[in-house]
Every structure is written in C-alpha cells, then in structure tokens.
Amino acid sequence: xxxxxxxxxxxxxxxxxxxxxxxxxxxxxxxxxxxxxxxxxxxxxxxxxxxxxxxxxxxxxxxxxxxxxxxxxxxxxxxxxxxxxxxxxxxxxxxxxxxxxxxxxxxxxxxxxx
Amino acid sequence: xxxxxxxxxxxxxxxxxxxxxxxxxxxxxxxxxxxxxxxxxxxxxxxxxxxxxxxxxxxxxxxxxxxxxxxxxxxxxxxxxxxxxxxxxxxxxxxxxxxxxxxxxxxxxxxxxxxxxxxxxxxxxxxxxxxxxxxxxxxxxxxxxxxxxxxxxxxxxxxxxxxxxxxxxxxxxxxxxxxxxxxxxxxxxxxxxxxxxxxxxxxxxxxxxxxxxxxxxxxxxxxxxxxxxxxxxxxxxxxxxxxxxxxxxxxxxxxxxxxxxxxxxxxxxxxxxxxxxxxxxxxxxxxxxxxxxxxxxxxxxxxxxxxxxxxxxxxxxxxxxxxxxxxxxxxxxxxxxxxxxxxxxxxxxxxxxxxxxxxxxxxxxxxxxxxxxxxxxxxxxxxxxxxxxxxxxxxxxxxxxxxxxxxxxxxxxxxxxxxxxxxxxxxxxxxxxxxxxxxxxxxxxxxxxxxxxxxxxxxxxxxxxxxxxxxxxxxxxxxxxxxxxxxxxxxxxxxxxxxxxxxxxxxxxxxxxxxxxxxxxxxxxxxxxxxxxxxxxxxxxxxxxxxxxxxxxxxxxxxxxxxxxxxxxxxxxxxxxxxxxxxxxxxxxxxxxxxxxxxxxxxxxxxxxxxxxxxxxxxxxxxxxxxxxxxxxxxxxxxxxxxxxxxxxxxxxxxxxxxxxxxxxxxxxxxxxxxxxx
Amino acid sequence: xxxxxxxxxxxxxxxxxxxxxxxxxxxxxxxxxxxxxxxxxxxxxxxxxxxxxxxxxxxxxxxxxxxxxxxxxxxxxxxxxxxxxxxxxxxxxxxxxxxxxxxx
Numbered sequence: 001x002x003x004x005x006x007x008x009x010x011x012x013x014x015x016x017x018x019x020x021x022x023x024x025x026x027x028x029x030x031x032x033x034x035x036x037x038x039x040x041x042x043x044x045x046x047x048x049x050x051x052x053x054x055x056x057x058x059x060x061x062x063x064x065x066x067x068x069x070x071x072x073x074x075x076x077x078x079x080x081x082x083x084x085x086x087x088x089x090x091x092x093x094x095x096x097x098x099x100x101x102x103x104x105x106x107x108x109x110x111x112x113x114x
Numbered sequence: 115x116x117x118x119x120x121x122x123x124x125x126x127x128x129x130x131x132x133x134x135x136x137x138x139x140x141x142x143x144x145x146x147x148x149x150x151x152x153x154x155x156x157x158x159x160x161x162x163x164x165x166x167x168x169x170x171x172x173x174x175x176x177x178x179x180x181x182x183x184x185x186x187x188x189x190x191x192x193x194x195x196x197x198x199x200x201x202x203x204x205x206x207x208x209x210x211x212x213x214x215x216x217x218x219x220x221x222x223x224x225x226x227x228x229x230x231x232x233x234x235x236x237x238x239x240x241x242x243x244x245x246x247x248x249x250x251x252x253x254x255x256x257x258x259x260x261x262x263x264x265x266x267x268x269x270x271x272x273x274x275x276x277x278x279x280x281x282x283x284x285x286x287x288x289x290x291x292x293x294x295x296x297x298x299x300x301x302x303x304x305x306x307x308x309x310x311x312x313x314x315x316x317x318x319x320x321x322x323x324x325x326x327x328x329x330x331x332x333x334x335x336x337x338x339x340x341x342x343x344x345x346x347x348x349x350x351x352x353x354x355x356x357x358x359x360x361x362x363x364x365x366x367x368x369x370x371x372x373x374x375x376x377x378x379x380x381x382x383x384x385x386x387x388x389x390x391x392x393x394x395x396x397x398x399x400x401x402x403x404x405x406x407x408x409x410x411x412x413x414x415x416x417x418x419x420x421x422x423x424x425x426x427x428x429x430x431x432x433x434x435x436x437x438x439x440x441x442x443x444x445x446x447x448x449x450x451x452x453x454x455x456x457x458x459x460x461x462x463x464x465x466x467x468x469x470x471x472x473x474x475x476x477x478x479x480x481x482x483x484x485x486x487x488x489x490x491x492x493x494x495x496x497x498x499x500x501x502x503x504x505x506x507x508x509x510x511x512x513x514x515x516x517x518x519x520x521x522x523x524x525x526x527x528x529x530x531x532x533x534x535x536x537x538x539x540x541x542x543x544x545x546x547x548x549x550x551x552x553x554x555x556x557x558x559x560x561x562x563x564x565x566x567x568x569x570x571x572x573x574x575x576x577x578x579x580x581x582x583x584x585x586x587x588x589x590x591x592x593x594x595x596x597x598x599x600x601x602x603x604x605x606x607x608x609x610x611x612x613x614x615x616x617x618x619x620x621x622x623x624x625x626x627x628x629x630x631x632x633x634x635x636x637x638x639x640x641x642x643x644x645x646x647x648x649x650x651x652x653x654x655x656x657x658x659x660x661x662x663x664x665x666x667x668x669x670x671x672x673x674x675x676x677x678x679x680x681x682x683x684x685x686x687x688x689x690x691x692x693x694x695x696x697x698x699x700x701x702x703x704x705x706x707x708x709x710x711x712x713x714x715x716x717x718x719x720x721x722x723x724x725x726x727x728x729x730x731x732x733x734x735x736x737x738x739x740x741x742x743x744x745x746x747x748x749x750x751x752x753x754x755x756x757x758x759x760x761x762x763x764x765x766x767x768x769x770x771x772x773x774x775x776x777x778x779x780x781x782x783x784x785x786x787x788x789x790x791x792x
Numbered sequence: 793x794x795x796x797x798x799x800x801x802x803x804x805x806x807x808x809x810x811x812x813x814x815x816x817x818x819x820x821x822x823x824x825x826x827x828x829x830x831x832x833x834x835x836x837x838x839x840x841x842x843x844x845x846x847x848x849x850x851x852x853x854x855x856x857x858x859x860x861x862x863x864x865x866x867x868x869x870x871x872x873x874x875x876x877x878x879x880x881x882x883x884x885x886x887x888x889x890x891x892x893x894x895x896x
Contacts, residue, residue, distance in 0.1 A: 007579065022404050067566055068580055075583030078426040078590065081404065085421055089406040117811040126867045386855070387862055394863075435855070442851035449831035449850040452889065453843050560845040563852075 005113055006063035010056050010073065012106040014080045017052030019099055020045045022084055031092040053077075124395055131391040135598050136624070138381040140631030143595040145363055145378060147635060149433075150588025152360040153573045153581050154724075156202055159355025161724040162646045164707030166348045169203045169341045170716075182207065186338070203720060205342040351651035358642070358661055364440070367661065372444075379441045386434045392423060399424060412608060415601035422594035429587035430594070436571035439564060478514040485546040487518065494520040494539045516543025596632045603628055626676040626683075633687035634671030636735060640694025641667035643728075647705040681742065688739040696732015699725035800872040815874060819865040822878040826885070827858035833885040837892050857881070 023029045024045035029037050037045070060076075061069035087094055117126075135142075151158065160166060186207075339348045361367070366374035393399065403424060406417045423430065443450050518541045540549040573584050603624055610617055617625075645663035649656045675683045702725055703709035710729075713722040804810040834850035861878060868874035 025401065025404075027401070028404060064577070064580070068575065071570055072580050072583060074428045075580065075587060078429065079583070079586060081425045082421070082590075085404040085406050085425070088404050089408055117815060118806050118808045120869075123867050127863070130863070130866045383855075383858065386859055390859060391863065438855050439848075439852065442848070442855070446827060446831040446851045446854045448828045449835040449847045449854065452832035453835035453847045453850070558841060558845050560840065560849045564848050 002113075005109060006059040007076075009059040009106070009109050009113075010076055011080065012102050012109065013052050013056030013059075014076055015084070015102050016099065016106065017049045017056060018077070018080050018084055019095060019102070020049030020052060022049075022088070023095070024049060028088060028092075031088055032095045124397070127391040127394040131388055131395055132602065134384045134391065135388040135595075136602060138384055139595055139599045140627050141377070141381045142385050143592060143599070143631055144635055145381060146588060146592040146595055147639070148359040148363040150585055150592060151639075152356065152363050153585050153588065155356025155360045157356070157720045157724055158359070159353065159357060160202055160204075160720050161702070161707070162353045162355045162643070163350040164647070164702065164705060165651070166204050166339065166350050167706075167708035167713070167718065167721050169205075169348060182338075182340075203342070203718065204348055205340045207338050207340065349651070351646075352655075352657050353646055354657040354661060358657075358664075359639075367665075375441060375444060379438070379445050382434060382437045382441070383445075386438060389423070389427075389430055389434060393427070396420065396424070412601065412605050415597055415604055419594060419597040419601055422590045422597060426587045426590040426594075429584070430591055432567060433571055433587070433591070436567035439567055440571065480514040482514045482516065482544045485518075485541075485544060490518055490539075490541050490546060491520050497539065514544060517541070517549065518543045599624075599628050599632065622676075625680050626672070629675035629680070629683045629687055630668070630672040633684060633691055634668055634675060636691035637671050637687055637694060638664045638668035640691055640698070643698055644694055644701065647701050647707075681745075685739055685743045688735055688742060692732045692735030692739055694732075695728050696736060698728035698732070798870050798873075801870050802872055805870050811871065814871055815865055818874055818878060819862045822865065822875075823858045823861040826861045826878055826882055827854040829882055829885040829889070830854045830857045833889040837888045 023032050023037075024042045026036055026042070029035070029042070056076075057069070057073055060073040063069065064072050084095075087098075339350055340346070341348055358367075364375065364378055365371050366377060396402075402417075402420060406414075406421055408414050408417075438445070520539050520541070541547065542549055570584070573581050575581050603621070606621055606624075607617070609615075610621070642660055642664040645660045649659050649663075653659065671687055674687065678686065699710045702721070708716070708718055708721045710722060710725045713719075713725065804814055831850045831854035834853055835847050838846045838849065840846045840849065861881075864877040865874045868877055
C-alpha cells in the first residue's frame, strides 16, 4: 500500500494540475461548467495548474530517482492527459466533482504519509 | 500540392508529413507494435512455454544448484546460474565444457531483469531439467580467456535480497539460424558505439566475419531449467518467444541483417521527419490539447491522430531519436571513420581503457581456498549506495590468483549512469582485498545523454511502472501511425467523391495495405501465439513453424484485404484478430498453461499479466470491429448536396472551402483548416 | 505566404513534376550526404576528452542536421534556395573536415 503512495500522489497532483489548466481554457470550461470564466479566473486556474504539475514532479523524483523520475513523470502526464481528454469528450460533467474529490484524496494521502 | 505555386511553411510541412508518413507507414506501425511488445519479451517467452508456468519462484536454493552443477558438469570451465526474477520465475543452469573455447562462446548476456527483494530459503531440492533453448537465458564468459568457473548468482546466505544475475551478452552472429533467435539478445550492439558493449572482452568477435559457428545445444542458452522451489526439471518447448518480435522490431526477418536494419533505419528517419513536420503543421497544439470530437468523420480521425501524437510527444520523439542513435554508427559511418581514421581497434581500445582499470593475472596453478562472497557483495553495494549487484564473476577459481568481480546490475539506478565505468569492483579471491584500480569515472555529458536515451528506448527499468508507461506510450504511437494512415484514406476518399473521380490504383493499394498492415498484423500476432500452443511441443524446429505461421497468416490477410470490399475487410480482420487475441487466456488454460484464476492466485504475475493484457487487447479489437461495422458512410448523393449547400454558403462569405485534402492549390491548406474549432 | 516570384527562380521552379522530383532528390541524397559530412567533420573536429564521445555527439548532431536539411529543402521557396541550403553547410563542414585549423 505504502509503495504506491508516491505514484498516487503524482497522479492526483497531475490530475488536479492538468484539470485546472484544462478548465482554464474557454472551450473546456464551457464543456465542464457551462459558463465562461473571467480572464482573472482563467489565469488563476492555469497558474495553479502549472504549480500543481511542478509539485507533482517532487514525489516522482523522490521515489524513482532523478532520471527515471522525470521519465515516469512524463509518462504519467500522457496517461492523465488522455484520461482527461476522453472524459471531456464523453462525460464532461464528471469533472465537476472530480476536482474537489482529487483534492480530498490528495489531502488524505499526504496525511497518511506523514 | 504543387511546389510551383506559392505556398506557406505549413503547406509544405503538411505535404512532407503526409508523404514521409505514408511511404513506409505500415512498416513503422509494425515496428511500433513489435517494439511495444518487446518491452515484455521475457514475459512473452515465458508465457509461450507453458510447461514452466508452474514454477514457484518464492524461494531459491543455491547450495543444491551448485551441487547439481557439480554432478552434471564437474569438469566444466564455467557454470552459470540464471536466477529467477519478476520477469522469469525459473532457475536456469548451464555450463561451459572444457573443450569449448572461451572465444567460441556467447559473450555476456544482458537480460533486463528486475531486481526484487526476496528471501531465499535454506534448503531446496534442485533437480535436473530438460535441455531447453529458452529465450531468457543469461550467460557469462570469463573476462579473459583463461580458466574460470563463474557463478553468476547472488551469494548464498544473504537474508534480505537476491540480485538477479545479468550481464551484457553480445549475441552470436554466426549463421542466420533462426534457432539463435531464441537466445540472442543484444547483438545490435555490434553496430553501435562499443561504449554500450564495453563489457565484452571479445569485441572483435562482434564482427560478423569472425564469428564462429555456434556450438549446438549448450554454448548458448540455458541447458537445464529448474523449478526454483521444488527443483524439478521443467521442460520448455522450443520457441523463439518474445525474441522473435524483438528481432523483427529492429532487424526484420528472413533477410540479411544489415538490409533489415537499413530498411528500419530509413523508416525511423522518415518517422522522425514525420513527427517534426507534424508538430510544425499542428497549429493549435496547446489549445487542442484535450480536444476530441467524436463522430465527425475526418475531423474525429484528425483529433484521434493529434491526441495520440501530442499527448505522448516526448515519448515519440525520444523513442524515434534513440532508435536512430542505436543505429547511429551504421547509418553515419563517417563519424567513426573520421575520428579514428578507420582504425577499429583503436576505437574499442578507447572504450575499454575507460572501463577496465584492472589487469588479470594468469592462474598460478596452486589451489587456494576462496573467501566468502557474501561480504564482498555487501561491501560493493555499500560503495555503490543505490545500485545493486547483478552478478558475481570468479576468474581462476580455487586458485591463488583468483579474482572475484562484483558487477553492477545493468538495470535500476540512474539512467544517466548507464553502463558506466563504476560497474565492477574487483577483489582478490583469496584475501578479499580490493583490487579496483583508479576511481571509477563518472559518465561524461555526451555519454549521459546517450545512456538516458538508449536505456529509455530499451526499457531497462527496475520497477514495472516505467515499463508499463513505455508500453502505453508504444500503444499510443501505434495508434498514432494507424490513425494517420486511415485518416489519409478517409480524406482522399472524400475528395474523390467530391470530385466524382473513381479511386485510382494508388488509393486502392493504400486501402488494402492499411487493412493488412494494421489489422492483418494483429491477426498475425494472434496467430503466432496460437501456433505456439497448437503446434505440439515435441515437433522439431517448431520455433520456425511458429514464425512461419506468423508470416503465412499475414500473407493471407494481405490477399484477403485486396479481395474483399474495404469495410468488410476491416470488419472481418479486426474480428478475427480480436477473437484470436482475446481467447488467448482460454487457450492458455486449455493447453497446459496456468489458467488466469490460478496464476493470479499463485501470484504468477508474468502469466497473469500476459493473459490480462491479451484479454484487454481482444476486447478493444472487438469493440473496434463493432464500431467499424456500425459505421455507415454517408452516401455520395448526400455528401454532394451537403457539399453544394455549404459551398454556396462559404463562397458567398468568401471563406475557403471547408474540407479538402486535395492537391487543388486553390483550396486552403490542411493546416489552415485545422483552425475550425468546435 | 511566400511571394509568387523571387529573384532567383530557375527553369524547374515552374515545372511541377521537375520541381518535386528535384526536391525529393535533394532531400534524400543531399540530406543524407550532409549528415555524413557533418558526422565526419564533427567527429574529427570537435575535441572531447574521449574520442568516442566525439563520435557519439557527431552522430546525434548529424541526424538532426539531416532532419533540418530535409525540412529546409521541402520548405524553401525556390529550388535555388533549397540547393543553397544544402551547399553552404556542406562547404562549411567540408572546410572543417579538411582544414580544421581554418575554421576553429
């Protein structure tokens, strides 16, 4: 259980990050939320998204070592991006509760690892 | 498009992308698919030998194995024990007889086995095994030509871990016997920078003309395969296993190796060009990042193609460029020529000087008791901090001049270090004194880059997660090529219908080759695995028959593709592929392998993983069949009326024609049309 | 968009079949030749601590050079430009190969 904790952390952080970047775009915000966000909100989401992505690099490098960690990170990025892309296409509304759920999962994981 | 008219960068790159992709696209697809499967070639080989599925690899004994080796081959020059690992749950033993010259042997083997922590048991029975030619053998040859009994095993009695023995093996190059495919692993290194093959002593023998004939039955591969726990012999049907797919991936089959490699090298270069031109063409690479629009015909194919490419873009660029690097010295021979003025020996010496910082002494002829190995290995691992020992090589055993070399595992650890000079630590066999020469050099920047790229390409990882991620990337890449090829055909057909042209010969050729190259390949792969189970185990040369089955079925799909109507060809071939691959778990259970329920229950994840993956692939293929079957293209009339209506509209508004893929210079470029947003 | 008429247009610029054929020929053979030349020049011209590092690096750069050459040949507006894009680097690499002290 504890072995997959870093991977879980990475995936959650990436999901939050990519999801935030995604709904920071007009096109996808409309798909998920039905309304267009303001410019400030968009910038905030994209910024937070990138921050989350960068943070997700930390458990990757910590667990796998530098070189392999970066490779794993890139690989996970592709997986999460594909997932988000497919979900957006077919069930965009799922992403509405998904974001807070991912945050919750992240908090739980951080608490567990502490 | 015509080059004589004014055109933009995106238009020319679109043309380049289309034709560099289309020229050898089917070959690139085959390379991608076989390469992706090759990440798990050891596991595939294991699955293809159902007699071994019951091997219980939880516990291993070494003392008994040594005893067996002494009873089986007391006068051998060299013993090798291939330890079980996550990729191969059996224990293999082999030996090198005295009359076999060290030169005639396979050089060191590389198996990208994963290291895993396991607790060895105290005692176990190790029995005899059948002679087998399994594809997951590992060999080691003495570092110098001399006496050497070498035990490639982690030391007995270490309670907490066992390393998996591994080393680089330079494959045998001799004649193109297909039998060598079972055990050949890495002789693509011959044509590479010898930095990667630095572990071998007999570098000169990697040149084809010097390679002597393989000795039958034992010079390569494992002779006896044992169950690590119970020690009973495990037969193993003769099969090329996953190594057939692996070699096909970089050498093709049935032709001179250099030809195969050149063809693949050219295809790789075309792929590289296609990727970069594709990135240049893609206008909204960030805006369209998450965009998939289903059920919109060509638009959807474009989205699928873009999605598969862009989302794993780093992977694709990495794997293509590293593929080129692996053939680097073959394709760009002038570099080596000009640096070393054609002096091959100087080249290898340059490599070896960096690596071997130690000189062996000839055997003294006096017997001496050797020191225990376990503390030496522990000391070595402490020195390396986070690299594990992969093998132990004893030269001049039981002799006064014995030398014990502890070599790093070739996997795990940093990608950057790769196979660096710090790889081995040498100890005097009798006193245990460290003999390692000067400080091991760190890899230079160029080496580091090259190491990272090449190790990523080959997927040498300690943990399964990176390998599975590479596998997914490979699946994405295969889909990228497939969607590209299909999209070209869809678009071209639309143009023809619009202009009411009938399909030309080129179009029909592409259509048929699409089916055979994509769906037909999957059918052939399914047939390969089915042949593995259906051909009886005691048929002589059955590995050749399995391979023949692969190609015969592929040829049949070619004929089928060109004689059937296009859509039905797709449906039928995809359905057959889905059934063949999806039923592999059932076939596995019925033909002597470990059934899925049992393999999961016993923790035999090699077999379970294969079965589950096959099941998922089969389901995916069948779902695709269903979707293709239900896909009803619009009739020509409806397209034309719709086309005319939109033409009127767009002409009135002065916009360019909405969807064209034509070579009509009046029409907007494909790239500009990707502007259409949902 | 590129202009319809450039200063240096040759006979083949207005003949589509010849245009494409020449470009393909230049891209394939010119690109590969340039890569070979680049490999040779860099391998002997660059000084690394280890000679085979130079070889590895030269090979990497050679592949990238080939890629860029092919893209250039296809994207260049006129055939003369395409050819020049091959000839000038070839001259530079050739010079470097033959007389390294001149270039460095």
